């Protein structure tokens with residue numbers, strides 16, 4: 001019905017508390033891939049951003065708003081709005097219908113958006129599999145600070161660790177943030193110099209991932225690898241069932257108990273079969289707090 005097509009703004013405040021208290025997640029990326037930002041109207045995107053900033057005040061450390069759009073004007077409007085409401089940063093993907101065909105054109109587009117919020121840290125969101133813009137991130141970063149003075153870093157959602165490693169290696173003197181976006185490979189990216197992570201699974205595996213980050217920090221690499229393998233067992237299982245934004249929403253609802261609702265068309269709600277299977281896997285890996293299978297659970301990750 002109609003209500004299934006509208007955003008339920010009223011649960012965002014609850015979700016802030018859930019992330020902080022249950023998952024130890026205090027940095028939020030709003031209106032990106034998981035949030036179906038590109039499927040929302042501009043006024044919806046403004047309202048979602050406002051709600052996160054308002055409800056996250058004094059609870060969250062940083063809120064970065066994704067303001068990418070096909071229309072440069074809309075992107076600028078969203079960037080300016082993010083600044084007005086007091087967001088901590090903005091991120092932009094490459095325009096993906098009429099595409100920039102080289103690095104310079106892409107940077108010119110990003111620069112125009114960044115200029116609409118001249119006081120906000122700016123992140124380039126590299127996600128070539130979804131945008132179809134395959135310009136390597138390492139190329140985009142070359143000389144970007146001279147063109148975009150607010151450039152703060154990169155959200156890198158690709159499995160090309162050569163490209164990612166070179167982004168880090170070529171910018172060692174700069175204080176960029178290198179945020180990695182492939183959750184099942186985060187440990188490899190940490191070795192390459194990732195300074196943070198943004199990903200869909202941190203909504204429900206945030207606590208587990210924080211344990212991995214802590215192990216990495218204290219140079220306990222074998223324990224960090226155990227945590228990464230645990231996370232991989234879950235992701236590998238759901239990938240084989242068909243895993244995307246719809247399925248992520250179903251898992252978020254399941255784990256948090258907060259209704260995320262269905263996705264918006266063209267996405268379709270995850271099947272009951274998917275959710276049942278995912279739940280069983282989460283339980284067997286000990287990723288659900290109300291676990292009743294603890295006894296003799298040999299596959300559990302802890």
Ligand SMILES: CC(=O)N[C@H](C=O)[C@@H](O)[C@H](O)[C@H](O)CO
Pocket residue numbers: 033034130157181182183184198199200201235
């Ligand atoms: C394409 C996509 O949604 N990527 C997410 C973030 O960028 C990731 O968090 C993945 O969902 C995750 O790594 C599972 O493959």
Ligand SMILES: CC(=O)C(=O)O
Pocket residue numbers: 029031032033034035181198199200201
């Ligand atoms: C998961 C993620 O990085 C996004 O929603 O954009």
